Amino acid sequence: MADEEGKGGSVPVIIAMKGHPGTGKTTLARSLASTLKIPLIDKDDVRDSTLTLQEAGVSSSLLNDMSYGAIWQLASTQLRLGLSVVVDSPLSRRAHLDRLLQIATSGGARLVVVECRPADEDEWRRRLERRGGGEDEDEASWHKPSTWREMERLLESYDGCTDYDAGNVPKVVVDTTAGVAVHELVYSVVEFIKTHTTLQS
Known part of the structure; x- marks a missing residue:
């Protein structure tokens, strides 16, 4: 990709969020997109709109796959426009990263x-159950785990597939329960991104 950099413009960046429900992923994704002034593409925004299809009998797995397909298409469009994007999804399978x-x-x-x-x-569990209890309506979503037991069942269904090797893709792991303010997390993540891309904040 050195050719693109040589054209005098910055190379677009896909900032791919990864993490389970309730880990603070969406909060961080929104803050990153706002700070960097780039589009945020959230899989949950697409999945949230499929409730009537699910009620009509379309399978959850098909709707989930469709939601991923939609965000991949949206990301591609933004890149064609020369825009960087934040893609907020669990990125739970290596196939998603490959895509x-x-x-x-x-x-x-x-x-x-x-x-x-x-x-x-314990803090992760508290956040998840707060959201499931309706205390944080902005984060509530009908298709995501609302209890810790549901979260445990989801993790069991993954059977460890979420812990894959990202290969040569630069990756930073953020502990969202470390008691660090969101703006400080954003700063550290942006600095990491800048060391691996031409993205400017």
């Missing part, structure tokens, strides 16, 4: 991964 790599390559972009991995499981 973003294809999109980055075809769009002449760089890809970095920001993984939210809470070290304090």
